[in-house]
Amino acid sequence: MEKELLKISEFSKLSGISRKLLIFYDNHGLLHPHATDQTNGYRYYSYRQIDTASVIVSLREAGMSLSDIKNYLSKKSPEMLISTLGKQEEMLEQQISKLHQIQEMIQSRIQQTQKGLESGKPSIKVDDQKEENIFLGPHLPADYDLTDGWTHLPDFYAKCQAENIQLGYTVGTLVSKKNILNQRWDKPSHYYYRLSHKNYPLYHVKPAGKYVVGTIYADYGETDELYQKLLQYIEQNNLEIIGNAYEEYLIDEIAEKNSADYLLQIAIQIIN
Numbered sequence: 001m002e003k004e005l006l007k008i009s010e011f012s013k014l015s016g017i018s019r020k021l022l023i024f025y026d027n028h029g030l031l032h033p034h035a036t037d038q039t040n041g042y043r044y045y046s047y048r049q050i051d052t053a054s055v056i057v058s059l060r061e062a063g064m065s066l067s068d069i070k071n072y073l074s075k076k077s078p079e080m081l082i083s084t085l086g087k088q089e090e091m092l093e094q095q096i097s098k099l100h101q102i103q104e105m106i107q108s109r110i111q112q113t114q115k116g117l118e119s120g121k122p123s124i125k126v127d128d129q130k131e132e133n134i135f136l137g138p139h140l141p142a143d144y145d146l147t148d149g150w151t152h153l154p155d156f157y158a159k160c161q162a163e164n165i166q167l168g169y170t171v172g173t174l175v176s177k178k179n180i181l182n183q184r185w186d187k188p189s190h191y192y193y194r195l196s197h198k199n200y201p202l203y204h205v206k207p208a209g210k211y212v213v214g215t216i217y218a219d220y221g222e223t224d225e226l227y228q229k230l231l232q233y234i235e236q237n238n239l240e241i242i243g244n245a246y247e248e249y250l251i252d253e254i255a256e257k258n259s260a261d262y263l264l265q266i267a268i269q270i271i272n
Helices: 007-014 017-029 051-063 066-075 078-118 155-163 177-181 224-236
Strands: 006-009 043-046 122-131 132-135 172-175 191-194 204-206 209-217 238-250 263-271
Touching: 006 007, 007 017, 007 043, 007 224, 017 043, 017 051, 066 177, 078 209, 078 238, 122 224, 122 263, 155 191, 177 238, 204 238, 209 224, 224 263
Parallel strands: none
Antiparallel strands: 006 043, 122 209, 132 191, 132 204, 172 191, 172 238, 209 263, 238 263
């Protein structure tokens, strides 16, 4: 064999592709050796095949099927390369966008849990909060209350998927000012996700301003005690409710085994 040819083991080491995978490519018609010794069946490759091998691996990693790669290699041309790689680039952009969304959800979960750990014991305070982007689910029926269970959550998740919003965030519950004043906080108006502006459009704004923020250890749906304490605090400090309540579990079933140790936070917009 010519000196410019490489044994399969040498080509494997140089290209970073395993010997087993090179044989697989040969058997499936993707990358045949430059030459095969008819006496012993040894495969030999040329240096110029390294680029082709690398492109095959890259296309496979990008999700392109073996049949599509084989079809391209059998009909390759500059025009077909532009078309084929262009389609793969679009797919990669979608995958990258999806990974960014998953990363953002994970970061949100970490931040939420850290906030819960740092808050320490249950408390009530007035807090200046920045404007936030939140995604509201469908308006909940007027006769719906939390004693029915979260029967409308599937509708919320369906709307998230329709809007290409990553699932897995902490689900918040919005209670209207009217229902707070009527002490019907068991009747939420919407489920919601808190989202950043970076990867999502502006859906709905949680207004910037002053909020009375309370935390308490409570299982899902056990909000009554904290609402009573918040209203008492608001009355004693001559504050006025001017907006909605936003309920979130800083520590929930994802982080805590014991439901009695879930940490509920409720923020109600107020004015002095």
